[in-house]
Amino acid sequence: MNNAAGYPILSLITYIPIAGALVLLFVNKKSEGFIKWFTNIVAFADMVVSFFLLPKFNTGTADMQFIERVPWIDKIGAQYFFGIDGISLLLVLLTTVLGFLSILSSWTAITERVKEYYIFMLVLQTGMLGVFVSLDFFLFYVFWEVMLVPMYFLIGVWGGPRKLYAAIKFFLYTLFGSVLMLIGILTVYFHYYAKTGVYTFDVLKLTEFLIQNPLAHTLGIWIFLAFWVAFAIKVPMFPFHTWLPDAHVEAPTAGSVILAGVLLKMGTYGFVRFSLPMFPGPTKEMLPWVIGLSLIAIVYGALVAMMQKDWKKLVAYSSVSHLGFCTLGIFALNPVGIEGGMLQMINHGISTGALFLIVGIIYERRHTRDLSEFGGLSKVMPVYAAVFAIMTMSSIGLPGLNGFIGEFFILVGAFEVKWWWALIATSGIVLGAAYMLWAYQRIMFGKIENEKNKNLTDLNLREFATFVPLIIFAFWIGLYPKPFIRIIEKPIEKIVEQVQPGYFARQQKPIEPRESGPAPAHSAAEPAASHEGVEPAAHAGAGNE
Numbered sequence: 001m002n003n004a005a006g007y008p009i010l011s012l013i014t015y016i017p018i019a020g021a022l023v024l025l026f027v028n029k030k031s032e033g034f035i036k037w038f039t040n041i042v043a044f045a046d047m048v049v050s051f052f053l054l055p056k057f058n059t060g061t062a063d064m065q066f067i068e069r070v071p072w073i074d075k076i077g078a079q080y081f082f083g084i085d086g087i088s089l090l091l092v093l094l095t096t097v098l099g100f101l102s103i104l105s106s107w108t109a110i111t112e113r114v115k116e117y118y119i120f121m122l123v124l125q126t127g128m129l130g131v132f133v134s135l136d137f138f139l140f141y142v143f144w145e146v147m148l149v150p151m152y153f154l155i156g157v158w159g160g161p162r163k164l165y166a167a168i169k170f171f172l173y174t175l176f177g178s179v180l181m182l183i184g185i186l187t188v189y190f191h192y193y194a195k196t197g198v199y200t201f202d203v204l205k206l207t208e209f210l211i212q213n214p215l216a217h218t219l220g221i222w223i224f225l226a227f228w229v230a231f232a233i234k235v236p237m238f239p240f241h242t243w244l245p246d247a248h249v250e251a252p253t254a255g256s257v258i259l260a261g262v263l264l265k266m267g268t269y270g271f272v273r274f275s276l277p278m279f280p281g282p283t284k285e286m287l288p289w290v291i292g293l294s295l296i297a298i299v300y301g302a303l304v305a306m307m308q309k310d311w312k313k314l315v316a317y318s319s320v321s322h323l324g325f326c327t328l329g330i331f332a333l334n335p336v337g338i339e340g341g342m343l344q345m346i347n348h349g350i351s352t353g354a355l356f357l358i359v360g361i362i363y364e365r366r367h368t369r370d371l372s373e374f375g376g377l378s379k380v381m382p383v384y385a386a387v388f389a390i391m392t393m394s395s396i397g398l399p400g401l402n403g404f405i406g407e408f409f410i411l412v413g414a415f416e417v418k419w420w421w422a423l424i425a426t427s428g429i430v431l432g433a434a435y436m437l438w439a440y441q442r443i444m445f446g447k448i449e450n451e452k453n454k455n456l457t458d459l460n461l462r463e464f465a466t467f468v469p470l471i472i473f474a475f476w477i478g479l480y481p482k483p484f485i486r487i488i489e490k491p492i493e494k495i496v497e498q499v500q501p502g503y504f505a506r507q508q509k510p511i512e513p514r515e516s517g518p519a520p521a522h523s524a525a526e527p528a529a530s531h532e533g534v535e536p537a538a539h540a541g542a543g544n545e
Contacts, residue, residue, distance in 0.1 A: 040107075057089060076199055079201070127143050137185045178230060227274055256359075284499070297324030298425055347406045402476075
């Protein structure tokens, strides 16, 4: 464990946004031009500083890096403890990039209470970053809860006609999950104290301890469920997804981008960081239920998206389907599946974040999201149509773009365990292509029958600039994903070994040549048996090593 940067870079990245928010408190609210410029500069600076993590990051280890550890509340064993591995690194970078682009996209969209809006955006940025870098449970929970407040106000103040309903629903759903997670954290905390006589919220210590000293069977299942429900609501998994379409539809464009691009990733991050390594036994015991809900989410989200007339709600339900893929890959419990789930988390942030920006741009011009209001827009907005086409293909997983790599890894990981998992998931890909291509054809092609669409202006320079980084990443991950895979490879291998001890030793076991003559009676049964549990056949994981 080390801090390769030599200075507290994680604290710097985390607190630059909230420092900017504190400065804005003393700025006259009438100075809207200065407020916008200042907030964009702060978000851009935070993004640039986050990129300095890359040169110093060691991809050859699963250990936490850039460690910052300071005693905080000694009486309860809480520490100021920051650190990241490859999984956290990608999510930190995704947060700073999408945070900057969201703020940039708000330039003309927000005209009321401008000062308060940008303050909440910066506070939200700090809350999200804190979740991904905290290695103390107490500190993690503080950031997890802090993030709720600005998002509640962003939806409730700057949202659509049903903004209060959507904001309260979002807050109550997430708070319910947070309370369950707090119960789980305290149970683990006191379990550690009962065995060692030491109070600590250190995530690394508690994880190692629970691997060696698991909770009693029934208690372990209940505590796994407490964490799982909290993260499942945040993802959101079926059937906890009902808050998401309302929140997306009513939120301002930047709120939807952050919600889809980063906030939902906190749930999948929680599964990988806490649920899998801390509760390996309950994870495997509850696996059929989790996989079943993931497969339902994939198909259900796609089918409901096909029925939508509201453009933004269509994209919102597509998130339910795409994140079902993420949880399917994560709970395949093999390296290629979890790598696919992690990549798809990043891919979803890129493609769906871009789609919400696309919807927001047309909403600013027409103040409607009704798909029946559009048609033939490519004739008056050719650049917009090109960007929309690229991100549509990214969303449906066209080879050469980022969505394909994540989905392919997930399907391989799922197929290694049970072939029919992959078969059902594939139907979600087909349905996804159907509703996205239908929406694109409906909006962009044909005649312009609505007079209000004939004088629409194409993307301006600022609007186009918000898409450039997302397009670059979409092609980069799609054509050359190796750097991203290398970053997450070692931490994921460690998690797999924690959940399935001896996994890699079994993969490396040489296959003995079969003797001539009739096969032994048990030989035909062994390969079939390997598909009954979560462990793949020995030959299946070889290509991932």
